Amino acid sequence: MGTTWQQQVREKTVTAAQWARMVNSGDWLYTGGPGSDPVATIHALCDRLGDGPDQLQDIELWTQCSTLAAPVLRNRDPEARWCLMHDFFFTGETRRWNDANRSVDWGHWGWSAGMCYLYSRWARHEKECSAIDWAVVASAPPENGMVNFAYGVANSMTAVQSAKKLAIEIRQDYPWCEGGRSMTLPVEEVDCFVEVDPLDPRFRWPQVDEAGTKLAEEHRAIARNILSIMGDGDCLQVGIGAIPLAVVLAVKDAGLRHLGVHTQMGGEWIFTLIEAGCVDNSRKSLDPGRCVYNFMFPFNTERYYRFLHHNSFFAGYDSYYTNNILTLSKNDHAIGINSFLAMDLYGQDACGFYAGRPVSGTGGQFQFIVGCAMAKGGRGVLAATSRDAKGRSRFVPTLPQGTIVDVPSQFVSWVATENGIVNISGKSQAEKALDIINVLAHPDDREELERAAHELHLLPRVFKLSPDRRFPDYQQERREFKHLYASELWGWERQDNIWSGK
Incomplete structure (x- = not known):
């Protein structure tokens, strides 16, 4: 009998710290955009930044409208000594960070056209030759052998198809959202899963009375x-x-x-x-x-x-x-x-x-x-x-x-x-x-x-x-x-x- 999808998820599940040990100096990371913004993995990544021989330098983080990750990176590396963030849509947090010391690289694009350009820049015929080393995307808990991008279908598939490896943050507080297109992905295409504790105050979405x-x-x-x-x-x-x-x-x-x-x-x-x-x-x-x-x-x-x-x-x-x-x-x-x-x-x-x-x-x-x-x-x-x-x-x-x-x-x-x-x-x-x-x-x-x-x-x-x-x-x-x-x-x-x- 073949391995069930539930077994695959269990076998591929690692802690955020374990995932961060797989990242190498000089790696490029592409995170999910708005709604699929990872956070536990970014905390773990920031814990490894530094000048030491076992720490990470020359990391480049590509993102759009980073809501959860930007504050974490700003607190750890405000002057971008070890990790440079390229953000194509500034939130207030990122704007204030950049106003303070010009440490964030801003990109101008139209939302769909910009993704086309990034995909055409990074994707390769052979996945292992892709320009992005890691795509990191938050998702709902898998169902029926599929990952669901929930709130952040935006550029998630672009991230997946532009990277050598894929890490998925599983959030129990994310709903299974019905798709029109590009909403789901088979679990076998994921390299590792990271469970996110939604009760951890570091990982919660800010609650706003819109x-x-x-x-x-x-x-x-x-x-x-x-x-x-x-x-x-x-x-x-x-x-x-x-x-x-x-x-x-x-x-x-x-x-x-x-x-x-x-x-x-x-x-x-x-x-x-x-x-x-x-x-x-x-x-x-x-x-x-x-x-x-x-x-x-x-x-x-x-x-x-x-x-x-x-x-x-x-x-x-x-x-x-x-x-x-x-x-x-x-x-x-x-x-x-x-x-x-x-x-x-x-x-x-x-x-x-x-x-x-x-x-x-x-x-x-x-x-x-x-x-x-x-x-x-x-x-x-x-x-x-x-x-x-x-x-x-x-x-x-x-x-x-x-x-x-x-x-x-x-x-x-x-x-x-x-x-x-x-x-x-x-x-x-x-x-x-x-x-x-x-x-x-x-x-x-x-x-x-x-x-x-x-x-x-x-x-x-x-x-x-x-x-x-x-x-x-x-x-x-x-x-x-x-x-x-x-x-x-x-x-x-x-x-x-x-x-x-x-």
Whole structure:
């Protein structure tokens, strides 16, 4: 009789310290991304860092949005003497660490495209020749001979397929999540398992009252403006924070129905809308009946477990699917809502790296803004308060030196602040600048911005704008419209088919 999968798991199970003894100086490690962030193994790895002959040096740790691992590494090796972390999406912890001594290497990518690039860089035809020495990923307890990536399907399979060896942290507090794609892996493909004690305070997820996020009136006003271009049957993508929460509460209060979910980051906002009777996924053109997500942060471990454990209403997909522009363009009435740090008068935005400082990351912003705009009746919305927490205008004449553009101006469409919402796609540069100044910017900043627009020669001297500029109303004219660019139909003679939504 062959070895059962349970026996394989037992035989491959080691302590975190035993795993760390398998790591060699100079190794490259690729950890699971958000939701599959390992922690026990990272503690053990950090215990081995140092200058001694039996200690580890020249370790490189590649990750995205490290929530659990970053604080551990920061405490042990704040100056990156022995281990350098490459992080492609900074959390607040990582940002503060990097602000202190510039010891973290930041990477810029679009969530799915970036993973494609890393995979093409690291993967080899022969697994033992792969560029990554260890992939380390947290997962739910195995069932029926399979590992389940639970909250972190995001880039887990990319990590697995890019590495010579694979270590899986088993967490009893992780649910078995139903997949759409890339959710499971046979136990025989795992080199070792590490049990994680969820009761150990070092290994717990931080518990956050997401629904209790404090909202300012500006956030509620932004939500009301976004709600003005929403309707029953919309398919939502939002993130975490004050503006997404305000949008969710506005949707709930408005009583919108038959909403769908296709998002990168799932979480409490989905649970809230399900309980309110707003989300049933019944009108989705893609994956009907299922909330599609890429990753989640279980900030309320018990609540997340109750919603997700063996619940086929949810479907976890890898980033190549959830964030793929082609996928998004097939999601009728998609609306993606993403925040930004700053926008200039040309209409280009920055959200991850500003004025020479990494702040967070672009995540899936580019893909969702572009992909949702290509869907039938779709909208990609960039949203922010008109001023930041220090009272500075988010709208600037030009983005400062050392800023990375996340969405080029030719792809930006809907933009919302507490002052209004406007679609700047298909407009001239003068029209864009005046919309940004007169609709979006804080009233006290408009005079200075208009003066700057003239200095930049963005406003022709004799150019007078009528109020509506002949732009169509979304609800009346664009609810069933699909961009020609995103349609399988091509040629002006076929345009009637596109207008009819076919």
